[in-house]
Amino acid sequence: MTPTFQLRRRDLLFGAPALALAAPPKRPKLAAICTVYFKHSHSQHIVDRFLEGYGWNGEHHHPEMDLVSIYVDQIGKTDFSKDRAARFPSMKMYPSIAEALTAGGSKLAVDGVLLIGEHGDYPKTEKGQVKYPRYEFFNEITKVYTASNRVAPIFNDKHLSWNWAWAKEMYDTAQKMKIPFMAGSSLPVTWRTPSVEMPLGSKIEEAVCVGYGGVDSYDYHALETLQCMVERRKGGETGVKWLEAYRGERFWTAMKEGVWSRELMNAALCRSHTLKPARPGFNNIFPTDDDLRRLVKNPVAYRYDHTDGVKSTMILFSGLVEDFNFAARLTGQKKPFSTQMYLPMPPARTSLANFFSPLVNNAEKMFLTGQPTYPVERTLLTTGLTAAGVDSLFAGQKRLETPHLSGIHYQATKESTFWRT
Amino acid sequence: MPKRVAIITTLYKYLSHAQHMGDRFLIGYPHEGEWHKPDLQVVSLYTDQKPAGEDQSFDRAKEFGFTVYNTIAEALRCGTNKLAVDAVLIIGEHGNYPRNEKGQVLYPRYEFFKQCVDVFEQDGRAVPVYNDKHLSYSFEKAKWMVDQGKRLKFPMLAGSSLPVTWRLPDLELPLNCEIEEALMVGVGGSDPMDYHALEAMQCMIERRKGGETGVRRVQLIQGDAVWTAGDAGRYSKQLLTAALSRSDTPQGKTLVDGRTQDLLGNGELPKLVKNPAAYFIEHNDGLKTTLLMLDGAVQDYCFAAKVRGMRGYPSTQFFLSPVPNVTYSACLVSKIEEMFVTGKAPYPVERTLIVSGALEACLTSKLQGGKVLDTPALNVRYRAPKEPQHART
Numbered sequence: 001m002t003p004t005f006q007l008r009r010r011d012l013l014f015g016a017p018a019l020a021l022a023a024p025p026k027r028p029k030l031a032a033i034c035t036v037y038f039k040h041s042h043s044q045h046i047v048d049r050f051l052e053g054y055g056w057n058g059e060h061h062h063p064e065m066d067l068v069s070i071y072v073d074q075i076g077k078t079d080f081s082k083d084r085a086a087r088f089p090s091m092k093m094y095p096s097i098a099e100a101l102t103a104g105g106s107k108l109a110v111d112g113v114l115l116i117g118e119h120g121d122y123p124k125t126e127k128g129q130v131k132y133p134r135y136e137f138f139n140e141i142t143k144v145y146t147a148s149n150r151v152a153p154i155f156n157d158k159h160l161s162w163n164w165a166w167a168k169e170m171y172d173t174a175q176k177m178k179i180p181f182m183a184g185s186s187l188p189v190t191w192r193t194p195s196v197e198m199p200l201g202s203k204i205e206e207a208v209c210v211g212y213g214g215v216d217s218y219d220y221h222a223l224e225t226l227q228c229m230v231e232r233r234k235g236g237e238t239g240v241k242w243l244e245a246y247r248g249e250r251f252w253t254a255m256k257e258g259v260w261s262r263e264l265m266n267a268a269l270c271r272s273h274t275l276k277p278a279r280p281g282f283n284n285i286f287p288t289d290d291d292l293r294r295l296v297k298n299p300v301a302y303r304y305d306h307t308d309g310v311k312s313t314m315i316l317f318s319g320l321v322e323d324f325n326f327a328a329r330l331t332g333q334k335k336p337f338s339t340q341m342y343l344p345m346p347p348a349r350t351s352l353a354n355f356f357s358p359l360v361n362n363a364e365k366m367f368l369t370g371q372p373t374y375p376v377e378r379t380l381l382t383t384g385l386t387a388a389g390v391d392s393l394f395a396g397q398k399r400l401e402t403p404h405l406s407g408i409h410y411q412a413t414k415e416s417t418f419w420r421t
Numbered sequence: 422m423p424k425r426v427a428i429i430t431t432l433y434k435y436l437s438h439a440q441h442m443g444d445r446f447l448i449g450y451p452h453e454g455e456w457h458k459p460d461l462q463v464v465s466l467y468t469d470q471k472p473a474g475e476d477q478s479f480d481r482a483k484e485f486g487f488t489v490y491n492t493i494a495e496a497l498r499c500g501t502n503k504l505a506v507d508a509v510l511i512i513g514e515h516g517n518y519p520r521n522e523k524g525q526v527l528y529p530r531y532e533f534f535k536q537c538v539d540v541f542e543q544d545g546r547a548v549p550v551y552n553d554k555h556l557s558y559s560f561e562k563a564k565w566m567v568d569q570g571k572r573l574k575f576p577m578l579a580g581s582s583l584p585v586t587w588r589l590p591d592l593e594l595p596l597n598c599e600i601e602e603a604l605m606v607g608v609g610g611s612d613p614m615d616y617h618a619l620e621a622m623q624c625m626i627e628r629r630k631g632g633e634t635g636v637r638r639v640q641l642i643q644g645d646a647v648w649t650a651g652d653a654g655r656y657s658k659q660l661l662t663a664a665l666s667r668s669d670t671p672q673g674k675t676l677v678d679g680r681t682q683d684l685l686g687n688g689e690l691p692k693l694v695k696n697p698a699a700y701f702i703e704h705n706d707g708l709k710t711t712l713l714m715l716d717g718a719v720q721d722y723c724f725a726a727k728v729r730g731m732r733g734y735p736s737t738q739f740f741l742s743p744v745p746n747v748t749y750s751a752c753l754v755s756k757i758e759e760m761f762v763t764g765k766a767p768y769p770v771e772r773t774l775i776v777s778g779a780l781e782a783c784l785t786s787k788l789q790g791g792k793v794l795d796t797p798a799l800n801v802r803y804r805a806p807k808e809p810q811h812a813r814t
Contacts, residue, residue: 039677039678039679040679044678044679044680045679048679048680048681049681052680052681052682052683053681053683054681055665055666055667055668055681056666057733058663058666058667058725058733058734058735058736059662059663059666059733059734060662060665060666060683060686061666080678080679083678191589191590193587193740193812194587194591194812194813194814195590195591195813196814266456267454267455270451270452270454270455270456271451271454272451272746273742273743273746273748274743274746275451275746277745277746281435281440281477281480282444282448283435283436283440283441283444283744283745283746283747284441284444284445284450284451284745284746284747284748284751285444285448286448286449286451286456327454335453335454335455336454337454338454339454342589342740344669346679348743349669349743350669350670351669351670351671351672351675351676351679351720352668352669352670352671352675352679352681353679354669419590420590420591421590
């Protein structure tokens, strides 16, 4: 292994561990740092694709890189990491993050890191957030980087941390140390039905995502669904001013009062493939307001304003749908722009969670080029929005000013990065 | 005044084709991000079998204000003595009907259609007819049906929802492309599901240079001979790998521990598929296509082709969206509505005709122990529509 990222003298002088980025090796070595490795855990979905390959562009694609080491924080009865290490002897298991990154030596021995802190038995905060140790894992990784005078790209699955301050610190550290850093959900990169992209520079007035699932869990996926579309608007992302959460009866009142666009909510629902039939004997029927109330026991919305005035609303309609649907109103367009971010979701509908394929493919590109394929600021913002949503609910559905999110400005990539080939 | 529609069906119960397609004319359906209500009025219904406790014919008639008639002629004339509808929806799918020795369910589509044609002739007026799925288990009958449409000059549409559903990815082969070989992977029983798979393949290959030229020869083989044929190059293993790479449902080890699999490369395919079948179809212009029915390996419908000038193997999955919404049938109903409203079929009924015939011939070959059969009667020539017709907006 040749050291490719050298610590610069100036960085040493100023004490900031900013490490220069050289070209990654032709066939990078990777480490996977995971919380668990059981069937259908995120680690299994992601790491398996590096080991076993996956269907891509009409072939069974094997990433041009080697996953050589793995750390698994919780190895329980349902663990498959030992099975994988036995079947793929090129991948060694290590009892600590540092050892996984150094392959048991003293220096960083990999060229890329997968940080998969999802699933597993971790305590909850008083607000109900699972304390997945992504921040802690990240710090372990960067400690090795600093000690080795070298950095390597990091792909962080899902949001950065449940704790905003920690998430921001992860982002700042990556910036300071010049670590190519990517993160996020598979929602922005999965298939869309229809397969459409928000045109770059669109004049978006309002956007809605209708999804399902729980708070501090699928709300984050729905926020990423929204964000990967609205970030393409004219001027790019400008940050978020405030957020207000709605739940239960207050949600229904807000819906009636038009706190978010009913037209957009309905358009999103019309993209669903999983509308729960509101009447027995009918397989696909549009719900009335009474049906909504009956089917959705615990509706949740996060209404938030971007600093340029764009309105976004994330809605969780568990009991009504089991997919993520997006709709937006664009200036001058009569009909809403809408699509579904389609998740082939096991075990009910598929056997493979193939929405992880485009996620892995984007991470692969970063490991090969040292360049993230989309900005981590998207996930920094959705991390902050998820925490703000939780906080607003915890504070009795109060509107919360979000000055810490108003400074997150970034531009979307010109090229689409979702799955369409 | 909205146009008047008669529904002629074998069975109207929850999740039957008549229910999930017929209902869309009554309550609307999701289309291009809206809940679309067709400007059409269902005025009459004929249901051949009404099992107690399951039949919905009378419930629907009561709620939506139409009449259930005892005969097809009465349904078309709405109790008067003249044809009183502007379009007919024939859904001869589901219900208790016998099978023939080839394993085909003898749905009375031809019989239903013939009774409609009789009314058209007697009353001196013909209206557009949609026939769900293949035209008939018999090519001869299917051919007669299409000929009547031509003779009496009424628009006809037929077929499966696979050609018009979402595709993952949204692939359409360029019109007039040069297809060197095509392969389809399907699953499920014969003759319902092999038909769907064949029609999915047909909507792709009909776009080739010269258009569809007809089928000259077919063969259906089963069992280990299918794998031997692959080894002998009878179908392309690269195409099979490409098609399988589009599947979201590999079985076997994926079910055990979630792993991704290269089912052909890792040798699992023959272990998973207890009774494979290969449908070899040779077209008049020399194009060879193969349908592999691989029960046990996957649970979805995927296509791959080798196309001159296109890199790799263009391939896609025909997305059968989940039950109960089966939104793919909304994609089909939108096409039916288009024909009812405009009087123009958005794609040629000959697609379904040739698939009806190729399927019957393949099943005859199967009955004869995998004999190669020449099919001079399947000289069905047509051109694909210029514009893609599948769901993409």
